[in-house]
Amino acid sequence: MQTKARLLLELPFPEERVFRYQAMQDILHHLVNNPTEWFTQKELAGMTGADISSVSRAVDLIEKLGVLEIKEGVPTRIRISQDHLEREDPLFSVPQEEFRAPLQAFLDELESEIGEADEIAELLGVVLFGSVARGTADRSSDIDLLLVVDGDLTLARRLGTKTARELEDRKFEGERYEFEVLVETPDSALSHGDQLRELFRDGIVLKRTDGLKQVRDGLFFEEQEHEEEGS
Numbered sequence: 001m002q003t004k005a006r007l008l009l010e011l012p013f014p015e016e017r018v019f020r021y022q023a024m025q026d027i028l029h030h031l032v033n034n035p036t037e038w039f040t041q042k043e044l045a046g047m048t049g050a051d052i053s054s055v056s057r058a059v060d061l062i063e064k065l066g067v068l069e070i071k072e073g074v075p076t077r078i079r080i081s082q083d084h085l086e087r088e089d090p091l092f093s094v095p096q097e098e099f100r101a102p103l104q105a106f107l108d109e110l111e112s113e114i115g116e117a118d119e120i121a122e123l124l125g126v127v128l129f130g131s132v133a134r135g136t137a138d139r140s141s142d143i144d145l146l147l148v149v150d151g152d153l154t155l156a157r158r159l160g161t162k163t164a165r166e167l168e169d170r171k172f173e174g175e176r177y178e179f180e181v182l183v184e185t186p187d188s189a190l191s192h193g194d195q196l197r198e199l200f201r202d203g204i205v206l207k208r209t210d211g212l213k214q215v216r217d218g219l220f221f222e223e224q225e226h227e228e229e230g231s
Helices: 022-035 041-048 052-064 095-115 153-168 184-190 194-200 211-231
Strands: 005-007 068-071 077-080 085-087 121-131 143-152 177-183 204-207
Touching: 005 143, 005 204, 022 041, 022 052, 022 077, 041 052, 052 068, 095 121, 095 204, 121 153, 121 184, 121 194, 121 211, 143 153, 143 184, 143 211, 153 177, 184 211, 194 211
Parallel strands: 143 177
Antiparallel strands: 005 085, 068 077, 121 143, 121 204
């Protein structure tokens, strides 16, 4: 998933050769569009089509710009510094950085699963809630997600659970994460008004469509009606 991004650089540049090499531009493009992932120079060479020496020279120059995070080891791995990145991607609203990669993986896997399911017309929205959304999570915390779908609710719940269980077996930077997934349709969501209104108030919307907006508006309109009837 790619969204518009802005890389923040400081002037003056430390090297005259900055942006002279095509490999440097290609590597920056790839790192910016995959901001939560770590790459070796060999992987970057394969992705950009540049040779290792060109990648090594480009990485050295990018490092001098101060926009890389480097994880020493064998081999050394790099990624873009998220402190220098501005994106429209709502994933960057998640306060604790370590949860962003597993969340991105969940969104990608879920979109793929739903795209192959004829009984589900569309994933209308995904809302992160709970301690991860508040920025108070620890390693024992679940990643709590609300999915709103247009289609077969039973199948959607099964796909949400399947995606969660598969990702719980995957490591992200050596850590495993657990997911708790709540799945609703627009109609079923309105029957859980009190619970979901609180979730929408405090949560972070990771995927937004007009359909999700209608669900949210319906929940809060219902609350307003109840308040007016009680007054």
